[in-house]
Every structure is written in structure tokens, then in C-alpha cells.
Amino acid sequence: MDEKYHLALKSAFASEFSFYLKSHNFHWNVEGPLFGQLHELFERIYTEVYGSIDTFAEHLRALQVYTPASLQKFSMLTTVDDENEVPPFEVMLHELLADSDKMAEIFRITFDMAEHHGDHGLSNFLADRQDAHKKHSWMLRASLK
Numbered sequence: 112m113d114e115k116y117h118l119a120l121k122s123a124f125a126s127e128f129s130f131y132l133k134s135h136n137f138h139w140n141v142e143g144p145l146f147g148q149l150h151e152l153f154e155r156i157y158t159e160v161y162g163s164i165d166t167f168a169e170h171l172r173a174l175q176v177y178t179p180a181s182l183q184k185f186s187m188l189t190t191v192d193d194e195n196e197v198p199p200f201e202v203m204l205h206e207l208l209a210d211s212d213k214m215a216e217i218f219r220i221t222f223d224m225a226e227h228h229g230d231h232g233l234s235n236f237l238a239d240r241q242d243a244h245k246k247h248s249w250m251l252r253a254s255l256k
């Protein structure tokens with residue numbers, strides 16, 4: 112048992128769930144002249160991220176780690192802050208971009224930890240998550256030019 116490793120994975124999982132929720136929040140609440148495009152962009156992002164959540168949870172279980180699975184646990188473990196207001200669309204894009212870059216960095220670090228522990232199936236998954244967030248960041252960044 113490596114507590115630091117397991118805590119990093121649980122925190123990454125809670126952060127990814129928070130990122131999913133925020134992108135769904137923005138899909139629902141975005142307003143402005145680019146409504147249609149941004150409503151779809153945020154949907155594309157939350158759908159991709161949500162599609163990874165179950166696999167991520169089951170990777171944790173395979174390491175005999177219990178998956179955090181309540182809003183309270185998520186708020187204790189996440190590094191992605193909630194958005195409790197409805198900001199202007201430019202702020203939504205900047206905020207989700209910063210969070211996506213943060214997620215890519217979290218997956219870079221947890222990939223190295225998984226490799227160090229010889230968990231190659233998990234490290235493959237984490238590498239794919241890093242890559243997915245780099246693509247989300249690209250689309251968010253491109254929407255801000």
C-alpha cells in the first residue's frame with residue numbers, strides 16, 4: 112500500500128469528476144452570441160470526460176482503492192474548484208481552459224506514479240486522459256482567439 116499514490120489517484124478522480132460537472136454546468140448555462148457553438152463545445156467535452164469516469168473508478172477498485180463517490184468526498188479531494196455563479200461565456204472558456212490544463216498536468220504526474228508502481232494498464236489509461244485534456248485545451252484555447 113502506498114498512501115501517497117492512492118491519495119493522488121483519488122484526488123485525480125475527484126478532480127476529473129468536478130471537471131465533468133463544470134463542463135456540463137457551462138453547457139446548460141452558457142449565454143451570448145456564440146450560444147450554439149459553445150453549448151455544443153461544452154457538450155462534446157463533458158461527454159468525452161464522463162465517458163472516462165467509470166473506467167477510471169474501476170481502475171481504482173482494481174488497486175483495492177475505494178472510489179470516492181459522494182459530493183462531500185469529491186469536494187474534499189478535488190483540485191478543480193466549483194463555479195457557483197453563471198459567468199460570462201469568455202470567463203467560462205478561460206476557466207475551463209485553466210482547469211483542463213490542470214487536469215493534463217495531474218495526469219502527467221499520476222502517469223509517472225503509475226509507471227513507478229508498475230501499473231501499466233493504469234498508466235496507459237492516465238496517458239490517454241492527459242491526451243484527451245490536451246485536445247480539450249486546444250479547442251477551448253482556439254475558441255478564445
Ligand SMILES: [Fe+2]
Binds near residue numbers: 138154
Ligand atoms: Fe444538453
